[in-house]
Amino acid sequence: MAPVVSLKSVHKFFGPAERPTTIALKDINLEIHPCEFISLIGPSGCGKSTLLRTIGDLVEPSSGEVTVNSKPARQARVNREYGMVFQAPVLFEWRTVLKNVELPLEIMGVPRAERTRRGREMLRLVELQGFERHYPWQLSGGMQQRVAIARALAFRPALLLMDEPFGALDEITRERMNAELLRIWQETQTTVVFVTHSIPEAVFLSSRVVVMSARPGRITEIIPIDLPYPRNVETRESPRFFELVTLVREALRKSEEMREDIELR
């Protein structure tokens, strides 16, 4: 099967072209297959958010090729082939919860009745039925983030890009949201690219964890997570889970050492 996302020797420099000040991404090669759940993990400044944004054509790579569903990233964005969730919910405060979820459908010109039907369906999916007419400020942080997920899924994109979506939540809410995201992922059969800096979160959610390192931002290791789905509380307490967490942690430490080598040279 053709990959959903394919990155071929992608570089991203910031600053003047002839003498860049930062190498945000260096020689990124990655293929993401349908229905995979990929986590990008690494220290801050390793370019994981930039990488996510290049996939979404919100940042243009300096060189290399990014394709989404076998099309250039730009074309895929124009075709609305992915949904985006940020660390903050970024809900429009003047819109009700339902109207927020309907926003992308409105932009795509979906008729009103269909919009409302799908908006309600998505709110059911994230278990927020009954909150349609509430305003964002009336909801807790976790609920707001669920609205943001419903909004990203409203037009049924095949790809979901998530930039530390649960980073601002407390540990308990975060674990609940993790479980809920896995359920939604399996129900909707989407491919997810998920940026995080929490090791247990990456292990619990992903089918593969992509470990990145900073300065220059690059992929140092890709770790397949062989925990069986569906995953639940027991998964978090299984020995294999801890082994994998240790594996990712060591990979992160190793990539950190590589960075020091470069700086010493």
Next chain:
Amino acid sequence: MEVSLPRPRRLLRLSPAISVILIILSLAIAWELIKLIFNLDKRVLPHLWEIAAAFSQPARRGGPPLFNVLLEAALYTLRGALLGFAIGAALGFILGTVFAHVSLLERSLVPYVVASQTVPILAIAPMVVIWLRGSWLSVPVIAAYLTFFPVTINTLRGMRSPDPRAVELMRSYAASTWQTLWKLRFPAALPAIFTAFKIAATSSVVGAIIAELPSGIQQGLGGAILNFNQYYITGPERLWAAILMAALVGILLFVAVSLVERFALRNIVRAA
């Protein structure tokens, strides 16, 4: 996150109507006290009841009471102010929106917009009157000159206010500039725009009154103020009455804009 802050305990719990009356009363007492303590005569500060009484007396021998004269003048001026406000608000909104989208125009034109406001309106007004051949239109044009500025600046600021991620979100939907404007920038800018409208509402009245002077217009509050200025020594309370009327027109416009604002922003809760 739901956070409930403890409300500060108020010393007095009063209905808004009663507190307004109390404030007016204390201002009136302060007025009379200052007059008493510094022994100010009628020409410096007339008694409040003298001003009140002046409203019911004829402005000139055999004419209608001053109140009727001033009310008519106020309505006349209000017309110019309202049209000026509408023109200025529309112009300001369009300029602010264009500047928010075209930074080249913003950088090159905003300095002139600012400069326009440093020129005293008194210097501009006679020119406008001559350009418009002394027609009544110079009144709304001059009022608009004063009102477009705050609206331009606040529209620009408001349109730029959305979270950068909200802009990215619209981009991820491949939303057009037009859609981003109407669905994101405009609603996000509304609180700032209404703040500007409230400032503009009061300055439009000032603009209309000033514009009436070089235009030689007698029917408005500008004419009345000029007229009573000349007779200040013999009847200071009439000028004070005219000033009071001008203030009332300004307050009326301000309150009207506030009511529209409260309706338009009824769903947006601002952090206290």
